[in-house]
Amino acid sequence: MSDIPESVRRTVIKSIYHKADELGWDGLSPADRTTWYDRWIDDEMLGGVLTRYMPRERARMWIKDVPMKHYNRARSGIGPYADLVSTPLPSAYDIARVALGEDWTVLSGTLREKPNRCQVTDGQKQMLLIWGNPRNLKSLVWAGLNARVDKLPPPIVVISLLQGERLTESERRRHQEVCKLAGLNVRVITSRATRTTPVDRGGSPMRLPDG
Template identity: 60%
Template sequence: MSDIQDPLRREIIAEIYRRADELGWDGLSISERSTWYNQWVDDDQIGGVLTRYMPRERARLWIKDVPMKHYNRARSGIGPYASLIRNPLPGAAQISQLAFGREWVVVEGTLQEKPNRCHLASGAEYLQMIWGTSRNLQSLIWAGLNARVDGGPTPVLVVTTRQGERLSEGEQARHQRLGELAGLEVRHVTTRATRGPSNRAAGG
């Protein structure tokens, strides 16, 4: 992909993200996603451009491993493609307000990913917020355990659920119980996509 000019590359990624948004990508099965990868390679606006610079199979792999690997992080305002998202998810600043209140602010320079985490401050108090969806709970707990071992602000896990989805009371209670066993506080918040540019306080 080194031969393609950056503006054109970003234009292709933006188009892929637009279509993923319309499809409700998170709700698609693995087989459905695979079908769409194939269709995008066959599409003139995406594969028709990519295959000028690489073989078809490499183009399919590039779609999967470059733009779509960054898709959810980009939706959270994180990473090199965050500005290409039309309907971003709430970023760290918004999630921290939902989970802890408006008095807590993101400490500049502390945002990290895999999983998403950052330090928050409220006056002289600090904590580390580690957040993601319930399907990433294992990664959140592991990051929380490592944060405790490494020292620093107390880690708190925030499990996000998107508007229209629902975690049962039993599922939430299970998350709380797992957190208790790991010595970690777990909070739950419901988020929704927003229209307009990404929340830059959330990273990028």
């Protein structure tokens, strides 16, 4: 896989991200995603380029394991392909300000992934902000528990919904109860990805926390 020239790699990844954005990738079922992996391999500008450097099946796995594995992290401004997305999700700075207040900001050098987390401060207190979508609740809670064991700043779990997504009342109660049992504070916010130009990488519009 490292045989792909870097310029080719980045061009293909940028194109894949653009197509994933148009499809609303987060809302696709596993079966739909499988269908699109196959279609991308049949696309002369994607699979046609990749198969110059690797067999077809390996190219399909490359799409799944390289660009799409990094897709949501890249949209959050994290990882090696963050500059290739055109519809970024809210950054760590956006999440901190909406979930905690305008006075909160991210401490330099503390941003981590799997799950997304960073240390934040309002100039007096520090917290560990851990955020992701509802499907990642298990990893968010586990990261919070580990933060408590490791004596890191008090963790707070932020469930970030995209505009149009909703939690049912039973889902909301379950998330709150799970976090309560783990000794973790939890907030729910709603945001939308915003299409940008290469020079417009500001924060995405967001709605105030739901709780």
